[in-house]
């Protein structure tokens with residue numbers, strides 16, 4: 507039994523993340539997958555608009571039809587990178603393989619002796635959290651970049667009004 511762990515901020519969970527999960531499903535040696543929600547303590551900013559709970563909703567609803575057991579686990583940031591992998595382990599179901607394309611995350615897991623698997627970037631020109639958030643702020647067409655379930659969650663929580671308001675300057 508092997509469990510994987512895919513870490514990201516998922517602000518919001520978009521189709522690039524979904525493609526990555528679908529690719530992990532194809533890894534025959536992976537039976538279950540943890541989605542580690544990084545910067546879990548961050549919310550209500552332009553860079554990190556959604557709470558950990560809202561990101562859990564986005565991920566759970568987007569992956570509901572997937573043929574894989576998944577766990578979404580919030581992971582708060584720490585001041586010290588050197589102990590971050592222990593911190594992740596302390597919050598997560600046990601896992602053997604980490605999935606990430608983030609150089610710092612890869613470095614920290616490899617130093618801790620964890621196998622790391624990367625994936626190609628899917629349609630990265632548009633499938634990027636920063637691009638999705640920019641489109642939300644400008645009132646542009648962000649919906650095609652995310653799973654339908656994420657559109658529903660963003661609507662339910664008033665996410666567009668929130669990101670637009672917290673991105674405003676107060677004019678001072």
Ligand SMILES: Nc1ncnc2c1ncn2[C@@H]1O[C@H](COP(=O)(O)OP(=O)(O)OP(=O)(O)O)[C@@H](O)[C@H]1O
Pocket residue numbers: 513514515516517521522523525526605606607608625626627628629630633634635636637
């Ligand atoms: N289009 C994509 N294809 C494959 N992997 C991706 C894609 N976008 C992000 N990832 C990977 O998913 C993980 C989590 O990414 P993250 O939540 O930071 O999304 P992001 O799109 O890079 O967001 P942001 O622009 O907010 O930094 C990282 O390892 C990242 O490299």
Ligand SMILES: NC(=O)c1ccc[n+]([C@@H]2O[C@H](COP(=O)(O)O)[C@@H](O)[C@H]2O)c1
Pocket residue numbers: 513514515516543544545546582583584585586587588590606607608610611614
């Ligand atoms: N010291 C730390 O708290 C530490 C170290 C490495 C990664 N992280 C987090 O892991 C996540 C990595 O996700 P991304 O690949 O989406 O950037 C981020 O939330 C990042 O803050 C935290």
